[in-house]
Amino acid sequence: MSRVLVLNATYEALCLVSTKRAIVLMVTEKADLVVSTGNDIHSASLTVAEPSIVRLNSYVSVPRTPRIALSRRAIFARDNYTCQYCGAPAENIDHVIPRSRGGLHVWENVVASCKPCNSRKEDRLLSESNFVLRKAPAPPKGRAWAISLGVVRPEWVPYLGGSVQSQSARIA
Structure with missing residues (x-):
C-alpha cells in the first residue's frame, strides 16, 4: 500500500x-x-x-516550526540520491569534516556520496582531498x-x- x-x-x-x-x-x-x-x-x-x-x-x-530529524533517508532525499562530489548515484553518507577531525553529525556537515568518492576521501578535509561539493549542505526547510x-x-x-x-x- x-x-x-x-x-x-x-x-x-x-x-x-x-x-x-x-x-x-x-x-x-x-x-x-x-x-x-x-x-x-x-x-x-x-x-x-x-x-x-x-x-x-x-x-x-x-x-x-517542524523540526526535521537528521537521518540517512532524509540526507539522500535532500541530495536527490546523488553523490555531492561527482554526481553518481549515492550509496553512502559522508561527513564533510570527518568526525575523527572534530566534525559534527549535523545537516551542515553530512552529504550523500558514492562508495568510490567516500573511499577516496577517507578521513581527510576537502582541501586535503581535492574534492569539491556540488552544493553546500544545509537543513531542508x-x-x-x-x-x-x-x-x-x-x-x-x-x-x-x-x-x-x-x-x-x-x-x-
Whole structure:
C-alpha cells in the first residue's frame, strides 16, 4: 500500500499516512476524499476509492516550526540520491569534516556520496582531498519537505506549496 497526503480542514498539508489509515478516516467520516488514485479497494460489503489525498472534517492545530530529524533517508532525499562530489548515484553518507577531525553529525556537515568518492576521501578535509561539493549542505526547510521527505506525487504539489518539485513516488 502507498502513502496518502492528509490535509487539515483548511487544506493545509499535515502528514502522510498509510492507505489503510486514510480509508479508516474516510469510513468513520473523519475525513473526505479529495483526490483518488483511480483504483478501488474492495471488501466483502464495501468498495472504496483508493485515496491519494484526504481532508479532515475538523481542524487540527499544529506547531508552525517542524523540526526535521537528521537521518540517512532524509540526507539522500535532500541530495536527490546523488553523490555531492561527482554526481553518481549515492550509496553512502559522508561527513564533510570527518568526525575523527572534530566534525559534527549535523545537516551542515553530512552529504550523500558514492562508495568510490567516500573511499577516496577517507578521513581527510576537502582541501586535503581535492574534492569539491556540488552544493553546500544545509537543513531542508518547510513543512512540505518534512511531510514528504522529498517524495512528492504530482497531485500533491498544489497542497504542498510552490517550493516543492514533483517527482515520481519513491515510497519506501
